[in-house]
Amino acid sequence: MRIVFFWVLFFCANSMAQDFSEDIPDKATEEAVQNAIKEPAPSTLKYTLGLKIRMDDIHQNTQSNKLRPVVGLRYGKWRVGIGDGEEWLRFNSFRKEPSLSYQLIEKRNVDLGLSMRVHNLNTGESFDAFEPGRKTLRGRLLSNLRINRRWTAGVELTHDLLNRGDSSTVSLGVSYAWPLTNHSELSLNTGVKWATAEHWRTAAGTYRTGIEGLTTRIGSVGSGLSYKHSLSKQWAWFSILDINKDVGNVARLSGPNVHVSGQVGFLYFGR
Numbered sequence: 001m002r003i004v005f006f007w008v009l010f011f012c013a014n015s016m017a018q019d020f021s022e023d024i025p026d027k028a029t030e031e032a033v034q035n036a037i038k039e040p041a042p043s044t045l046k047y048t049l050g051l052k053i054r055m056d057d058i059h060q061n062t063q064s065n066k067l068r069p070v071v072g073l074r075y076g077k078w079r080v081g082i083g084d085g086e087e088w089l090r091f092n093s094f095r096k097e098p099s100l101s102y103q104l105i106e107k108r109n110v111d112l113g114l115s116m117r118v119h120n121l122n123t124g125e126s127f128d129a130f131e132p133g134r135k136t137l138r139g140r141l142l143s144n145l146r147i148n149r150r151w152t153a154g155v156e157l158t159h160d161l162l163n164r165g166d167s168s169t170v171s172l173g174v175s176y177a178w179p180l181t182n183h184s185e186l187s188l189n190t191g192v193k194w195a196t197a198e199h200w201r202t203a204a205g206t207y208r209t210g211i212e213g214l215t216t217r218i219g220s221v222g223s224g225l226s227y228k229h230s231l232s233k234q235w236a237w238f239s240i241l242d243i244n245k246d247v248g249n250v251a252r253l254s255g256p257n258v259h260v261s262g263q264v265g266f267l268y269f270g271r
Contacts, residue, residue: 048072048082052265059260070265077103079113082267099140109146116140121165121202136164150177154191167198184229193220200250209254219250237266 050070057063072082079101101115117140122133139161144154152175160166173191180186195203200214222244230236239262246257 044075046074047270048267049270050265050267052263055262057256057259058262059258060256070267077106079103079115101140101142110144112141112143114139114141116161119160119166122205134164136166137161138166151175152177165198165202167196167202169193169195169199183231184227187226187228188224189226190223191221192218193222194218204250204253210249210252213252214249217248219248220244220246234269235267236269237264239264 048070049072052068052070054066054068055063056066070082071080073080081099099115099117101113103111103113105112117138119136119138120133121136137160139159141157142154143156144152146152154171154173154175156171156173157169158166158171159168171191171193173189175187175189178186178188194217196216197214200219201211204211204214222242224240224242226238226240228236228238241262242260244259245251246253251257
């Protein structure tokens with residue numbers, strides 16, 4: 001029922017977006033994005049501001065809704081979260097976690113970046129600055145390869161820099177971009193995550209039975225559906241639905257092994 005409500009909200013917002021987008025220039029056109037990427041990153045401060053509603057565990061009794069701010073900064077090759085509107089259009093980067101990152105390579109069809117962020121060990125993969133819990137510092141190496149206009153592949157490596165239990169992970173994924181109009185795009189993605197036994201134990205939490213038998217291996221697969229719509233050069237909105245399923249030994253733990261979450265948000269880009 002909650003998933004149905006989520007998608008009703010999705011299509012209602014889309015209908016509203018069509019009314020506001022009559023005089024919008026071409027969806028920050030492919031050509032404009034490519035030209036921007038060819039130029040050296042300007043040493044000027046750009047920012048992104050917004051609000052989002054995050055819905056966790058949609059199909060479970062523990063379901064929760066949270067209103068959260070979205071903040072992003074870009075200065076040259078330095079980023080905090082969503083850097084700016086141009087970055088938002090590439091590699092589904094509006095889904096970035098809130099981290100401090102440095103782009104080693106940023107070209108038309110490939111990017112490579114290093115980042116680090118505070119990670120909440122009590123809430124699993126997603127860190128929320130508003131939630132209490134034991135924290136650590138996670139380092140990340142992330143690379144995206146644009147295969148063609150619609151297909152993108154990516155790899156992500158993370159490591160617990162303070163050795164507090166998060167250990168190391170490797171994630172592989174692919175995504176397919178389906179342009180709907182000059183101003184909107186639907187993206188499908190799927191991926192798998194390999195991690196050490198220490199990571200799976202920490203992510204599962206001590207309250208679930210069976211964590212002693214976890215081993216180093218692939219422990220989860222996930223799929224996502226995301227929609228983004230440019231209302232103008234400054235304004236945009238997005239919607240995301242993610243489904244992650246535990247596999248292998250992780251799936252044998254007590255408690256739910258399928259996790260469904262969603263987000264709806266509006267963004268303003270300072271260009």
